[in-house]
Amino acid sequence: MKHQLAIIGYGGMGSWHHQNIRESIPEITVTGAFDIRPEVEEAATKNGLYFYHSLEELLEDTSVDMVTVATPNNFHKDLVISCLQHGKHVVCEKPVAMNSGELTEMMKAAEKSGKLFSVHQNRRWDKDYVTIKKILEENAIGAPYYIESRVQGSRRSMEGWRSYKVNGGGMVYDWGVHLIDQLLDLIPSPVVSVDAHLFQIFTKEVDDNFKAFLRFENGLSALVEIATNCFILQPRWHMSCTDGTAVIEDWECHGKMVKLSSDEKMEWTNDIVYTAAGPTRTMAPRPVHTTAQLPLPEVTTDWADYYKNIVDVIDNGADLIVKPQQALRVLRVIEAIFESQKLGQSIKCRI
Numbered sequence: 001m002k003h004q005l006a007i008i009g010y011g012g013m014g015s016w017h018h019q020n021i022r023e024s025i026p027e028i029t030v031t032g033a034f035d036i037r038p039e040v041e042e043a044a045t046k047n048g049l050y051f052y053h054s055l056e057e058l059l060e061d062t063s064v065d066m067v068t069v070a071t072p073n074n075f076h077k078d079l080v081i082s083c084l085q086h087g088k089h090v091v092c093e094k095p096v097a098m099n100s101g102e103l104t105e106m107m108k109a110a111e112k113s114g115k116l117f118s119v120h121q122n123r124r125w126d127k128d129y130v131t132i133k134k135i136l137e138e139n140a141i142g143a144p145y146y147i148e149s150r151v152q153g154s155r156r157s158m159e160g161w162r163s164y165k166v167n168g169g170g171m172v173y174d175w176g177v178h179l180i181d182q183l184l185d186l187i188p189s190p191v192v193s194v195d196a197h198l199f200q201i202f203t204k205e206v207d208d209n210f211k212a213f214l215r216f217e218n219g220l221s222a223l224v225e226i227a228t229n230c231f232i233l234q235p236r237w238h239m240s241c242t243d244g245t246a247v248i249e250d251w252e253c254h255g256k257m258v259k260l261s262s263d264e265k266m267e268w269t270n271d272i273v274y275t276a277a278g279p280t281r282t283m284a285p286r287p288v289h290t291t292a293q294l295p296l297p298e299v300t301t302d303w304a305d306y307y308k309n310i311v312d313v314i315d316n317g318a319d320l321i322v323k324p325q326q327a328l329r330v331l332r333v334i335e336a337i338f339e340s341q342k343l344g345q346s347i348k349c350r351i
């Protein structure tokens with residue numbers, strides 16, 4: 001059966017969903033959109049959609065069995081619950097809610113309705129993330145013990161609602177939610193402490209840059225960083241493993257792995273380096289022949305698999321990839337980040 005989907009919030013991301021579903025997901029037809037801004041009607045109808053003039057009109061339309069919610073974050077909870085109560089399957093944009101309490105209410109509504117409810121954590125399909133995952137799955141450079149995941153820019157701008165607290169603006173909610181979701185998906189262990197520093201360099205109400213240090217119960221730790229005021233960029237990923245290091249520079253996956261040579265008997269002298277103010281043996285450069293440089297593994301990834309999974313869950317009872325329970329963990333880490341910033345200290349937890 002072909003599913004009929006309506007979009008609530010036909011702005012930047014709502015229209016992105018429309019275009020990309022139309023191009024890649026034959027099992028879904030996007031038929032309509034609702035937006036509180038009447039001027040959006042023109043764009044929606046030009047793109048072949050029916051424009052609903054009220055939320056109720058959309059909710060009462062029984063031809064629509066799926067809804068994608070792509071409004072600013074503070075509206076997600078009520079809209080998702082209303083859609084579920086009217087028997088619609090729901091995909092909600094990230095961050096799915098403002099806090100874990102809201103998401104718990106949404107999850108209860110989903111359970112009661114028996115309908116699908118998922119969060120659009122599309123960056124699990126990013127090539128750079130899938131590459132990091134593959135390096136670990138293949139045990140290419142040993143066991144990971146420290147991971148740095150960052151997204152940096154220098155535009156010093158956060159459009160529209162993104163700079164307002166009431167809308168759930170700020171970089172922790174906007175980009176942090178993606179990077180934290182990736183790390184929780186990657187590392188099979190509870191988060192046991194969170195230490196965060198949020199900055200307001202050019203915004204008045206919300207964070208525009210942040211760093212968060214997460215410790216996991218299995219001994220691994222990770223740094224998550226989002227910067228909008230960074231003029232000398234660092235790599236997207238820097239991963240330290242017991243037998244080597246991996247670096248991914250950017251979304252296109254330029255980068256490399258450097259691994260200890262497998263020839264354990266190889267001999268080399270422990271040189272001393274004399275820096276201007278003193279000698280060091282520990283930090284003397286390692287002879288190049290004692291390591292091997294490897295290319296990053298090749299991966300294929302396709303964002304369309306997100307919606308294909310949604311359809312497969314509805315039609316065939318497949319296992320949902322992005323589960324609300326996982327989004328709940330992400331929101332609890334985000335809450336610990338805000339708490340750490342408020343108290344100026346590390347927060348002990350088990351998330």
Ligand SMILES: NC(=O)c1ccc[n+]([C@@H]2O[C@H](COP(=O)([O-])OP(=O)(O)OC[C@H]3O[C@@H](n4cnc5c(N)ncnc54)[C@H](O)[C@@H]3O)[C@@H](O)[C@H]2O)c1
Pocket residue numbers: 008009010011012013014034035036037040070071072073075093094095120121122160161174
């Ligand atoms: N997953 C991703 O890669 C990604 C990327 C960008 C944005 N997003 C998320 O998508 C959502 C929307 O972001 P955006 O960049 O498209 O914002 P946007 O401002 O471009 O669009 C939001 C639209 O929602 C409408 N709207 C506001 N309140 C509404 C309501 N109560 N009912 C109906 N419509 C309403 C606005 O009029 C606007 O057209 C946010 O949750 C954001 O975090 C996700």
